[in-house]
Every structure is written in C-alpha cells, then in structure tokens.
Amino acid sequence: xxxxxxxxxxxxxxxxxxxxxxxxxxxxxxxxxxxxxxxxxxxxxxxxxxxxxxxxxxxxxxxxxxxxxxxxxxxxxxxxxxxxxxxxxxxxxxxxxxxxxxxxxxxxxxxxxxxxxxxxxxxxxxxxxxxxxxxxxxxxxxxxxxxxxxxxxxxxxxxxxxxxxxxxxxxxxxxxxxxxxxxxxxxxxxxxxxxxxxxxxxxxxxxxxxxxxxxxxxxxxxxxxxxxxxxxxxxxxxxxxxxxxxxxxxxxxxxxxxxxxxxxxxxxxxxxxxxxxxxxxxxxxxxxxxxx
Amino acid sequence: xxxxxxxxxxxxxxxxxxxxxxxxxxxxxxxxxxxxxxxxxxxxxxxxxxxxxxxxxxxxxxxxxxxxxxxxxxxxxxxxxxxxxxxxxxxxxxxxxxxxxxxxxxxxxxxxxxxxxxxxxxxxxxxxxxxxxxxxxxxxxxxxxxxxxxxxxxxxxxxxxxxxxxxxxxxxxxxxxxxxxxxxxxxxxxxxxxxxxxxxxxxxxxxxxxxxxxxxxxxxxxxxxxxxxxxxxxxxxxxxxxxxxxxxxxxxxxxxxxxxxxxxxxxxxxxxxxxxxxxxxxxxxxxxxxxxxxxxxxxxxxxxxxxxxxxxxxxxxxxxxxxxxxxxxxxxxxxxxxx
Numbered sequence: 001x002x003x004x005x006x007x008x009x010x011x012x013x014x015x016x017x018x019x020x021x022x023x024x025x026x027x028x029x030x031x032x033x034x035x036x037x038x039x040x041x042x043x044x045x046x047x048x049x050x051x052x053x054x055x056x057x058x059x060x061x062x063x064x065x066x067x068x069x070x071x072x073x074x075x076x077x078x079x080x081x082x083x084x085x086x087x088x089x090x091x092x093x094x095x096x097x098x099x100x101x102x103x104x105x106x107x108x109x110x111x112x113x114x115x116x117x118x119x120x121x122x123x124x125x126x127x128x129x130x131x132x133x134x135x136x137x138x139x140x141x142x143x144x145x146x147x148x149x150x151x152x153x154x155x156x157x158x159x160x161x162x163x164x165x166x167x168x169x170x171x172x173x174x175x176x177x178x179x180x181x182x183x184x185x186x187x188x189x190x191x192x193x194x195x196x197x198x199x200x201x202x203x204x205x206x207x208x209x210x211x212x213x214x215x216x217x218x219x220x221x222x223x224x225x226x227x228x229x230x231x232x233x234x235x236x237x238x239x240x241x242x243x244x245x246x247x248x249x250x251x252x253x254x255x256x257x258x259x260x261x262x263x264x265x266x267x268x269x270x271x272x273x274x275x276x277x278x279x280x281x282x283x284x285x286x287x288x289x290x291x292x
Numbered sequence: 293x294x295x296x297x298x299x300x301x302x303x304x305x306x307x308x309x310x311x312x313x314x315x316x317x318x319x320x321x322x323x324x325x326x327x328x329x330x331x332x333x334x335x336x337x338x339x340x341x342x343x344x345x346x347x348x349x350x351x352x353x354x355x356x357x358x359x360x361x362x363x364x365x366x367x368x369x370x371x372x373x374x375x376x377x378x379x380x381x382x383x384x385x386x387x388x389x390x391x392x393x394x395x396x397x398x399x400x401x402x403x404x405x406x407x408x409x410x411x412x413x414x415x416x417x418x419x420x421x422x423x424x425x426x427x428x429x430x431x432x433x434x435x436x437x438x439x440x441x442x443x444x445x446x447x448x449x450x451x452x453x454x455x456x457x458x459x460x461x462x463x464x465x466x467x468x469x470x471x472x473x474x475x476x477x478x479x480x481x482x483x484x485x486x487x488x489x490x491x492x493x494x495x496x497x498x499x500x501x502x503x504x505x506x507x508x509x510x511x512x513x514x515x516x517x518x519x520x521x522x523x524x525x526x527x528x529x530x531x532x533x534x535x536x537x538x539x540x541x542x543x544x545x546x547x548x549x550x551x552x553x554x555x556x557x558x559x560x561x562x563x564x565x566x567x568x569x570x571x572x573x574x575x576x577x578x579x580x581x582x583x584x585x586x587x588x589x590x591x592x593x594x595x596x597x598x599x600x601x602x603x604x605x606x607x608x609x610x611x612x613x614x615x616x617x618x619x620x621x622x623x624x625x626x627x628x629x630x631x
C-alpha cells in the first residue's frame with residue numbers, strides 16, 4: 001500500500017480548488033514542482049491533484065509534470081468534476097477532457113465528482129426523481145467516454161462527493177458495468193448526506209480504485225453541530241475501520257490523505273505552518289498507527 | 293460484520309439472558325403512554341426558546357440578556373400558538389420547590405396543556421441541568437402532573453466518536469444507566485410516569501435499545517431525537533426507525549446541512565426547512581410509536597446583536613414549525629389519526 005496526498009490538504013497554500021465559496025486571501029505559496037519535492041521530503045509516494053495545482057494548462061506543461069513525477073517516483077491521480085453551475089468551475093471538465101489531462105500527466109486514475117444538485121431535504125433524496133435524471137446523464141456521459149478510457153487505460157473513479165449517496169454511486173457503476181470504471185471513496189462525505197460514513201465506505205470499498213482518506217472532528221454548538229477538518233486519527237471518524245475495509249480490496253494500492261482544516265487566515269505564515277504540521281501528524285498516524 | 297450489526301458480547305449484566313417477563317406492576321391500563329384516544333398532540337420542547345432564556349444552557353452558550361418569559365407566560369404563549377403541551381426542563385422552572393411545581397402543574401392543567409419533564413442524569417458530570425437523580429426527577433414530574441420524564445445520560449465518549457459504539461469506555465456508563473433505570477422503574481410505575489431515555493448527542497440508537505432491553509420494564513422507554521444521531525455520525529433516519537417502536541416521546545427537530553471549506557455545519561431550522569426527512573420521521577413515529585405526541589424542537593443560530601430581533605425570529609421559527617406540523621404533516625387534524 002502506498003501513501004499519497006490529496007492536494008486539498010494544502011488548500012491554504014493555494015494548490016486546490018476553492019470549495020464552499022472560500023477565497024484564499026493571499027497568492028499561491030507553492031508550485032506543483034515544489035509541492036512534489038516537499039511531499040518527497042515527507043516520505044509520501046504520490047499526489048491526487050486537481051487543476052488548481054497546475055501552474056499552466058497546456059500539453060508541454062503536462063509533459064513536464066509527468067516527467068517530474070516520474071523522476072521523483074510519485075504516482076499521480078487526477079481529480080476533476082463534471083460541469084455544473086452549482087459548484088466551483090475551476091476544476092470542472094467534460095469527461096473526455098478530464099481523461100485526456102490525466103493521460104497527459106501520466107495519471108493512471110482520474111477521480112470524477114458528479115456535481116449533483118440535490119433536492120431538500122437531503123435525507124429524503126436518495127434516488128429522488130430529480131437525482132435519477134442526473135444519474136442517468138452521468139451514465140450517458142461516462143459511457144460515451146469509454147472508448148477513450150480503453151484507449152488511454154486511465155481508470156475512472158466516481159466519488160461519493162458531498163452530493164451523492166454511496167448506493168447512488170453503485171447504481172451508476174452497475175449501469176456502466178466496465179472494469180475500468182469504479183469508485184473513489186471519501187471517508188467523511190457519507191455523513192454530508194446523512195449516511196453513516198462507515199456504511200458508505202463498506203458499500204464502496206469493493207468497487208473502489210482510490211480514496212480521499214479524511215478525518216473530521218465533531219463539535220457541538222448551541223445551534224447544531226459542525227464537522228470540521230482534523231489531522232488523521234485526531235477526529236471522530238473511525239479511520240482504523242475505514243482502512244481495514246479499504247485494504248480488503250486488492251485493486252486499491254493507495255491511500256490519499258486529505259485534510260480540510262479550518263485555519264485562521266489572519267497570519268499567513270502561521271496558517272501554512274498549521275496546515276503542514278497537520279499533514280505531518282497525519283502521515284505519522286498512517287505510517288505508525290495504521291502501518292501503511 | 294456489517295457496521296450496523298455491532299452488539300456487545302455481554303448482552304446481560306450478570307451473564308444471564310435478558311428477562312423478557314414484564315413486572316407484575318405493568319398491567320396495560322397503568323401504562324400512561326398507551327394512547328387513550330386517536331388524536332396526535334403537538335407540543336414544544338422549551339429549548340426552542342433558548343434565546344428567551346427558557347431551558348438549559350447547552351454547548352457553552354451564555355445568554356447575553358435576562359430571561360424573557362416566566363413559566364406561566366410560556367404557557368400563555370403556548371395556548372396562543374395553539375400548542376397542546378410542553379416538554380420542559382429544570383432550567384425552565386423558576387423553582388423546584390414542590391408547592392411551586394404544583395402551582396405550575398395546576399396552570400398547565402387549567403390550560404389543558406400536557407407536560408413532560410426533561411432531565412439529565414449527567415453521568416459525565418458536564419454540568420447539564422440541575423436535577424440528576426431519577427427518583428428526584430420522578431417526584432418533580434409527579435408534582436408537575438407530567439406523565440413522562442425524559443432522561444439523558446451525557447456519556448463522555450472516547451474519540452473517534454464514530455468508532456465508539458459499545459466501546460469499553462462507554463459500557464460502564466450504559467451499565468450504570470441500566471442500574472439507575474432498574475431502580476427507578478418501580479417508582480415510575482407506581483406514579484404512572486414513564487421514563488424515556490434519549491439518544492442524546494452522546495449515544496447510538498443501538499446503545500439505547502441495549503439499555504432498554506437490559507432494564508426490561510414497561511415504564512422505561514425511549515425518547516427519539518430526530519437529529520441527534522448526526523452528532524455521532526449515525527444515520528439519523530436509521531436511528532429514528534430503530535427507536536420508534538419503543539419511543540413514548542420525541543424531540544421533533546430539523547437541521548440543515550451547509551458545506552464549508554473545512555467540512556460542514558448542521559444548523560437549526562424551522563421543522564420542514566432542513567435536511568432531515570421529517571415526513572418519514574413523523575410517519576415512523578405515528579405508525580410505530582406508542583406515544584401520541586410530537587414535541588417540536590428548534591435550535592436557531594440567530595445573531596445576538598439585536599435582542600428584540602433575535603426573540604422575534606425565534607418565535608417566528610416556532611410558528612413556522614407549527615404551521616408545517618399542522619398543515620403539511622396534518623398533526624392533530626381530522627383524518628391524521630393513528631390507526
């Protein structure tokens with residue numbers, strides 16, 4: 001099992017998508033090649049990255065990325081989402097475009113977020129007619145891209161992003177029914193749609209190619225609660241159980257650490273340090289507690 | 293093993309199979325929560341008015357102004373809003389003196405309002421509430437004329453919370469709860485008051501079921517909170533389904549998911565405006581539960597900058613929730629009766 005990093009872990013460094021309306025109050029702090037050097041220093045073996053990690057978006061740059069990863073013996077996985085006005089457009093592509101970029105940078109897996117728009121209440125929306133319409137469109141788009149998948153060999157991993165129940169992902173996979181199309185497990189996201197997150201991991205693990213290995217801490221509030229990012233092993237998700245379930249599938253040979261910390265943004269140096277320190281603790285947890 | 297199959301090995305405290313024979317004092321006509329009529333009643337959990345200074349402080353909240361309603365004024369408000377009762381805690385009552393409690397009980401009776409008493413055993417010593425002893429709580433409820441005492445455990449859970457169902461650190465608290473509920477059961481039966489153990493933010497629904505199975509007393513049942521399971525990463529709809537058959541009361545609460553860069557928030561809303569499936573929740577309670585009451589609970593994160601506006605918005609949320617319950621769920625309307 002190899003250990004890598006989802007680039008959202010360093011979103012305060014400016015190398016990942018703007019999520020939930022967040023705007024980084026400073027310029028990007030690290031180039032992709034610097035990030036590769038940095039994670040090598042930390043002993044990581046790969047990157048799960050989105051378009052925000054790129055400094056340029058052209059073939060010659062992609063070729064340099066591919067070479068740089070090879071030189072450092074890093075695996076790459078490309079992370080994008082389907083086109084939708086409801087989500088951050090900077091990491092959206094048509095399925096064929098995403099596969100082409102993945103292939104160009106030498107990624108062997110590309111994760112796809114479905115970007116579903118869910119009706120409320122979320123808990124009542126599993127396989128809702130409005131969702132079925134969108135899932136059917138996903139099946140069509142992915143099916144149309146299968147010739148390119150077969151040609152490039154890039155495997156597609158559909159994620160249970162904050163927008164999808166695990167059973168909906170499985171339904172889509174069943175419809176497509178192709179050996180190069182599987183799942184990307186996010187270990188927290190199930191709870192966004194009121195699903196038990198471990199049930200989501202259980203459901204998706206046998207179909208998964210990759211993962212976002214993430215922990216969150218539960219904090220009670222007078223008005224409800226929050227799930228907020230934590231270093232792996234410091235939160236409230238059962239990461240040991242998640243890892244046990246993920247590793248049972250021999251097709252999964254990577255764990256991608258993902259952090260989504262809520263750092264104060266009034267002191268950039270301090271923020272970057274908090275983010276890096278949490279990454280280091282997460283690696284330590286994976287290596288020394290989970291024995292990855 | 294499926295994640296929902298986990299169950300402690302020692303399903304009985306002394307190693308013997310759970311007793312399935314009801315106690316002698318459990319004749320059905322003495323059980324208060326068996327519905328005597330078909331009408332579902334609609335009440336209010338007093339936390340809904342926490343910005344009015346009504347109810348226990350929670351999650352470190354400090355009210356920046358004085359309490360705005362007396363218990364008696366609360367009852368007047370309830371009548372004005374068309375409510376049938378209150379689920380109230382010791383933080384609402386100005387005094388726990390029996391003569392005051394009887395006065396409160398008489399006022400509720402005069403206004404035809406049901407009362408349920410909400411207390412915490414506070415096993416983790418978090419300082420939740422005032423009264424922590426079940427027998428004292430039963431006496432308070434008796435003086436109030438309340439026929440249900442909701443009890444919370446307040447278990448300090450180890451991290452990760454999601455991996456701690458029936459954790460060895462949690463089991464002593466569950467066993468202590470079993471012990472205390474077993475002790476209090478006969479008194480509850482003799483007073484005709486039902487104890488209702490809540491899946492508070494501290495417990496999985498299966499842990500509540502395990503405790504009830506161990507106690508095995510007809511006057512010891514459950515209180516469903518429709519949202520709380522989210523606090524421990526349990527599917528809230530599954531928790532409602534698990535608890536509905538043994539629940540005599542509820543906190544009928546809705547919350548809304550908001551994505552954040554660091555995860556997500558689950559924030560209070562009016563019932564029907566959030567992301568819990570309240571129609572299904574009501575259907576499960578109406579169909580499976582032995583109780584005949586729905587207790588609306590709201591928990592609004594309203595700005596505290598303008599007191600009058602905060603109070604207005606809190607009341608508006610309660611009104612909106614009542615409207616949803618009456619007009620969408622048809623609670624208390626003809627034709628919505630339990631069969």
